[in-house]
Amino acid sequence: MESSIKFLSNNKAVQELAKLRTVDKTCPIHPEQQLVQLPGKPPFCPKCQQAAIAQQNQRMAKFYTAKFKKRQTTETLQRDSIFDDPELGKATFNTFQAVGEEAQRNFNLARHIAGEYLDPAVKFNTLFTGDPGRGKSHLALSILKTVNEHSPKPTACLFINVNELFRLIKAGFGYTNEDYKYTEDNMTKLLTKKTDLLVLDDLGAEASFKRFDKHNPAQASEYVQRVLYGIVNGRNRTIITTNLTSEQLSTMYNPKLVSRLYTGIKGHIIKFTNATKDHRGIEF
Incomplete structure (x- = not known):
């Protein structure tokens, strides 16, 4: 059916072309070219x-090139991010x-x-540290959204909760790359070759849940450290x-991994202390 339609369409075009007539006028842009005309239509x-x-x-x-590029870059944040709290996805500097x-x-x-990261040539890591509930993840995601929206060059930004990442990876043990995302x-x-600016959220939770001791956290498994490195x-x-x-990070992770995490963080450390109230705290 499809080939028949194409044949009829092409046949109709041939019939229309057969009706073309040369008129006694030339093109003002191409003086050597005489205009042609279809019946009932203006010359061209x-x-x-x-x-x-x-x-x-x-x-x-x-x-379509720009649309494809957008899907590979700016849409990455919404499509591929991994949150442990869906409400966090609403976070911005304004909120x-x-x-x-x-x-x-x-x-x-x-x-x-965030302004520094708008320049794709700028290379450094940023570290947010402090107790839970102070706004570290909120501000980290706000940086991503700012870069995602305002970077002069399409930039692939991604937010990944580390604990959820390893839960999903371990759930796929035994699956092939084609069968499981x-x-x-x-x-x-995805996190190395296809992401320009990455947030690794709540680093340490994937290991510290094994033994809840803030002063002596459990060492991350060899497998976790290898993947993170x-x-x-x-x-x-x-x-x-x-x-x-x-x-605590030095206790939990291999020195080579910690060294890579600290690349360029001088001047880019955002530390929360007890001076900032836990906004998730509940009094009872």
Whole structure:
């Protein structure tokens, strides 16, 4: 059926072309070209018509190229991010409540860092540290959204909760890359080769839940450390949020991994203390 339709369409075009008649006028743009005319239609220049078709094809090619590029970059944040709390996805700088001097200072520094990340040539990591509920993840995601929306060059931004990442990877043990999105191989490629600016959220939770001791956290498994090192070693623009101190991170992870996490963080450390109230705290 489809081939028959194409034949009829092409046959009709041939019939229309047979009706073309040359008129005694030339094109003002192409003086050597006489105009042609279909019955009941205004005369036109074949060369101008070809140029118009070529321009239209170029516009369509640019449109679909830009659309494909957008899907591979700016749409990554919404499509591929992994949250442990779906409500966090609504976070922006506009919704952050900076209560107190420390929170306001950290808010201002986060906005400044977002401005630095707008330049794709700038390479450094950022570290958010402090107790839960202070707004670390909120500000980290706000940086991503700012870069995602305002970067002069399409930028693939991604927010990944580390504990959820490993839960999904482990759930796919035994599956192939084609059968399951969250295989170790698929996720490592996504987070290194296809992501320009990455948030690794709540680093340490994937190991500290094993033994709840803030002062002596459990060491992350060899498997977790290997995967994390494969990710951060292939990157130079990563934002890390963690509830742990530098000493605790050094206890939990291999020195080579910690060293990669700390790449370029001087001047890009946002620390929350008890001076900032836990906004998730409940009094009873």
